[in-house]
Amino acid sequence: MKGKQTVAMAGLAELVGGGAGSRLLGRVGKVVSALETRGQVAKIGRLVASGQLAIGTHTYGLPTVFVSHPEDRVSIGRYCSIAPGVVFIPGGLHQLGTVSTFPFRMRWGIEVVDSTVRRHGPIIVEDDVWLCMGSTILSGVRIGTGGVVAAGAVVVEDVEPYQIVGGIPARPIGERFDRSTAAALAGSRWWEWPEAEIRRILPLMESGRVVEFLAYVDSRAANDA
Numbered sequence: 001m002k003g004k005q006t007v008a009m010a011g012l013a014e015l016v017g018g019g020a021g022s023r024l025l026g027r028v029g030k031v032v033s034a035l036e037t038r039g040q041v042a043k044i045g046r047l048v049a050s051g052q053l054a055i056g057t058h059t060y061g062l063p064t065v066f067v068s069h070p071e072d073r074v075s076i077g078r079y080c081s082i083a084p085g086v087v088f089i090p091g092g093l094h095q096l097g098t099v100s101t102f103p104f105r106m107r108w109g110i111e112v113v114d115s116t117v118r119r120h121g122p123i124i125v126e127d128d129v130w131l132c133m134g135s136t137i138l139s140g141v142r143i144g145t146g147g148v149v150a151a152g153a154v155v156v157e158d159v160e161p162y163q164i165v166g167g168i169p170a171r172p173i174g175e176r177f178d179r180s181t182a183a184a185l186a187g188s189r190w191w192e193w194p195e196a197e198i199r200r201i202l203p204l205m206e207s208g209r210v211v212e213f214l215a216y217v218d219s220r221a222a223n224d225a
């Protein structure tokens with residue numbers, strides 16, 4: 001066992017080190033990952049076209065969306081950051097109280113009875129949400145504006161706006177702001193502003209000067225009135 005581990009470690013070191021074999025593996029790896037990426041993009045495109053997946057402007061990332069029924073739905077807001085390895089599972093719940101969990105009809109091409117598939121409802125990700133690496137979001141969950149899902153979390157229940165959750169099942173591990181600041185930020189609905197305006201005040205958007213930002217929101221509303 002020890003010997004095998006040493007060989008595996010040597011192989012890894014070689015790959016990182018950059019011999020001829022590693023260059024070939026690197027090229028194969030690049031082709032495979034480019035194809036995988038293209039496949040994932042195409043799948044996301046199909047889901048958007050079918051209306052099962054909605055993605056707001058400026059949101060980036062390539063999540064895996066596991067859709068197993070035409071009624072499965074995922075809606076993602078604007079300016080969301082989706083890290084690699086994020087998975088949405090809006091349905092696909094096998095029956096648990098039946099003799100077997102095996103989906104006989106689906107696998108054997110027999111008319112599928114609707115009740116064999118369960119889901120808790122659509123997944124809704126509001127705006128300005130950060131889904132960290134490898135997190136999984138289950139059906140029926142709403143992630144509030146400004147929420148953060150920590151790496152590796154499995155989210156099984158709603159996340160409050162500007163709350164940080166982590167773990168399996170995900171539980172609150174922090175708040176980005178106090179409740180009233182969070183409500184004021186959510187109320188600003190800045191993600192609906194013209195992009196040119198957001199670009200103009202970028203240093204403020206990227207700063208921790210939240211009070212100043214909220215004053216800007218007020219002045220903006222006053223100018224509109």
Ligand SMILES: CC(C)(COP(=O)(O)OP(=O)(O)OC[C@H]1O[C@@H](n2cnc3c(N)ncnc32)[C@H](O)[C@@H]1OP(=O)(O)O)[C@@H](O)C(=O)NCCC(=O)NCCS
Binds near residue numbers: 081083084131132151
């Ligand atoms: C969400 C995240 C950013 C929080 O980071 P942070 O603010 O530095 O948090 P801290 O390390 O101070 O941890 C705060 C608490 O949460 C816990 N925690 C942190 N990460 C956790 C995780 N992934 N799962 C469960 N608990 C976690 C810590 O143990 C700590 O608990 P304690 O207060 O009881 O000690 C971080 O957990 C994370 O997920 N990082 C990965 C980022 C990523 O995926 N980037 C990819 C590029 S987009």
